[in-house]
Amino acid sequence: MTRADIQPILEAIPAARQEDARHYGVHPYFTRRPANVVRAYIERYSREGDVVLDPFGGTGVTAIEGFLIGRKVIQNDLNPFANFIARSIADTAVVSTLPLQKAFEKVRLACQDTLHEIERSDEVASKWLKRLPLPENIRLPRNSDAEFFYEMFTTGQLAGLALIKQSIDRQAKGVRDLLLLAWSASLAKLNKTFLSAKGRAESRGGSSIFSIYRYKLASQCVELPIWETFHGRYLNVLAAKEEVWKLAYFRKLRSGGKHPLNSQRDFKVLAHDAATLDEVLKPASVDYIFTDPPYGAFITYLDLSILWNHWLGFHISDDDRGRETIVGGGCELSEEHYKRSLARSIEASLRLLRPDRWFSIVFQHWDISYFSVILETASEGGAELKAAITQTGDVIWSMHKKKNSASVLAGEMILTFYKPKQARNKAVVPSRAFDGDPAVVLSEVFDACLANGVGSFTSEALFNRLIMELWHRRALGCLSLGREEFSRGLTQRGWSYNAHTHCWSRNVGDQEAHGSFTLLG
Numbered sequence: 001m002t003r004a005d006i007q008p009i010l011e012a013i014p015a016a017r018q019e020d021a022r023h024y025g026v027h028p029y030f031t032r033r034p035a036n037v038v039r040a041y042i043e044r045y046s047r048e049g050d051v052v053l054d055p056f057g058g059t060g061v062t063a064i065e066g067f068l069i070g071r072k073v074i075q076n077d078l079n080p081f082a083n084f085i086a087r088s089i090a091d092t093a094v095v096s097t098l099p100l101q102k103a104f105e106k107v108r109l110a111c112q113d114t115l116h117e118i119e120r121s122d123e124v125a126s127k128w129l130k131r132l133p134l135p136e137n138i139r140l141p142r143n144s145d146a147e148f149f150y151e152m153f154t155t156g157q158l159a160g161l162a163l164i165k166q167s168i169d170r171q172a173k174g175v176r177d178l179l180l181l182a183w184s185a186s187l188a189k190l191n192k193t194f195l196s197a198k199g200r201a202e203s204r205g206g207s208s209i210f211s212i213y214r215y216k217l218a219s220q221c222v223e224l225p226i227w228e229t230f231h232g233r234y235l236n237v238l239a240a241k242e243e244v245w246k247l248a249y250f251r252k253l254r255s256g257g258k259h260p261l262n263s264q265r266d267f268k269v270l271a272h273d274a275a276t277l278d279e280v281l282k283p284a285s286v287d288y289i290f291t292d293p294p295y296g297a298f299i300t301y302l303d304l305s306i307l308w309n310h311w312l313g314f315h316i317s318d319d320d321r322g323r324e325t326i327v328g329g330g331c332e333l334s335e336e337h338y339k340r341s342l343a344r345s346i347e348a349s350l351r352l353l354r355p356d357r358w359f360s361i362v363f364q365h366w367d368i369s370y371f372s373v374i375l376e377t378a379s380e381g382g383a384e385l386k387a388a389i390t391q392t393g394d395v396i397w398s399m400h401k402k403k404n405s406a407s408v409l410a411g412e413m414i415l416t417f418y419k420p421k422q423a424r425n426k427a428v429v430p431s432r433a434f435d436g437d438p439a440v441v442l443s444e445v446f447d448a449c450l451a452n453g454v455g456s457f458t459s460e461a462l463f464n465r466l467i468m469e470l471w472h473r474r475a476l477g478c479l480s481l482g483r484e485e486f487s488r489g490l491t492q493r494g495w496s497y498n499a500h501t502h503c504w505s506r507n508v509g510d511q512e513a514h515g516s517f518t519l520l521g
């Protein structure tokens with residue numbers, strides 16, 4: 001049966017609460033797609049035994065979910081720290097909690113008392129600092145509040161973290177990476193960017209690195225207890241591994257022992273530039289791609305991960321920095337670079353995909369020319385757009401949304417393409433240059449999108465609908481639509497925004513988002 005017959009997912013999938021221990025809570029990272037949504041896509045568009053790739057894999061939601069449901073997965077990310085998290089979670093070499101518990105106990109005996117002494121006196125902490133192995137005191141990214149690495153920590157935090165790390169390196173044979181994962185997660189809480197929200201337990205705060213994407217030192221530094229913080233992260237890692245072990249056990253049982261999960265065989269990790277991934281993987285060797293590339297200038301992943309990459313000993317070359325698919329960062333990468341890199345990654349992905357296979361890409365940005373890059377490149381690469389879904393409910397973006405209401409797009413679009421068996425002769429990219437008056441076209445498009453009888457909707461739903469309408473009218477690459485213009489377009493037509501429900505409506509009473517837009521068709 002040809003896979004052209006697969007019914008595309010045409011509805012948004014409600015994001016489940018972030019309850020999977022294997023992803024949430026183990027280690028913070030910048031963005032993570034809801035695991036249940038990613039899993040549903042993999043299940044729909046691929047089969048057991050298929051090769052599933054995520055070229056911008058982050059902490060591995062795609063790869064881990066794919067692996068756990070019997071796919072051979074390829075996790076790729078330029079950021080070694082993201083790969084470290086993904087690999088450690090998926091690792092099936094250790095199959096029970098016992099070695100981990102034993103190693104943790106050894107580390108506890110070696111460190112706990114000293115840590116309490118270090119916390120009681122800066123003098124003791126300074127003494128320990130002289131004896132412990134520390135990473136080099138490198139310069140931090142330019143927009144950081146602190147100039148050098150050590151300034152990110154109090155003396156006690158620096159000594160305490162170094163002590164635990166030394167002990168893990170010495171004692172935790174076989175499960176070293178799992179304990180280092182817990183240590184690395186503690187690092188996110190034991191530094192001066194950590195702040196606690198008013199009215200919440202101190203330990204439940206977070207680091208500015210993951211909230212405002214900058215090394216901003218907290219004005220009132222919260223110093224969490226070092227051993228207890230590490231212990232908490234260890235329990236999270238334990239819960240994540242227990243979840244993975246349980247799923248692996250049931251899979252083995254169901255297959256009568258024939259198909260045990262084996263990460264060494266079926267969980268491949270690469271740290272390559274997504275734009276040239278076809279140099280290290282065979283063309284037409286992948287059965288499904290699900291990916292969530294960086295969205296322009298929001299997050300400079302390598303700069304922001306320096307705390308972890310540096311202390312964990314992962315080297316980032318200048319070449320890697322220059323290849324990151326972002327705008328800005330230490331290398332001041334241009335918008336042109338970003339678009340080129342995004343386009344090349346899609347081209348490479350399509351070369352890697354077998355014919356008669358599917359490809360999903362998650363994206364969101366106010367800059368509609370970025371959507372144009374994705375849609376045009378995919379189309380030129382012979383892929384047919386089959387579904388465009390507005391997916392809301394991502395916790396991180398929702399947090400920003402609460403603060404900035406209408407100007408933040410809290411949901412993203414999942415665009416799904418099919419690569420036919422036989423390449424079409426002619427790509428469906430705009431065949432002629434757009435020659436209309438941009439303002440008139442935009443106004444027409446607004447009216448066309450709003451004319452479907454929907455009483456109220458979210459900004460994201462309408463914005464994504466506009467993207468699709470502009471794409472069909474071949475005007476996507478030629479127009480710009482800023483957030484002010486978007487809001488003005490709506491208010492001028494009599495719609496108003498409710499900052500509480502995050503919906504636009506015509507009537508004051510009509511405040512729920514009961515309408516959604518059909519994006520394709």
Ligand SMILES: C[S@@+](CC[C@H](N)C(=O)[O-])C[C@H]1O[C@@H](n2cnc3c(N)ncnc32)[C@H](O)[C@@H]1O
Pocket residue numbers: 029031032033055056057058059060061062076077078079082272273274275291292293294295301302323324325326341
């Ligand atoms: C949006 S995140 C992916 C998040 C991921 N979907 C998850 O669930 O954790 C994008 C990732 O792309 C990586 N990245 C940026 N430029 C890259 C490049 N040129 N090649 C490969 N990975 C890149 C970043 O390090 C980051 O982890």
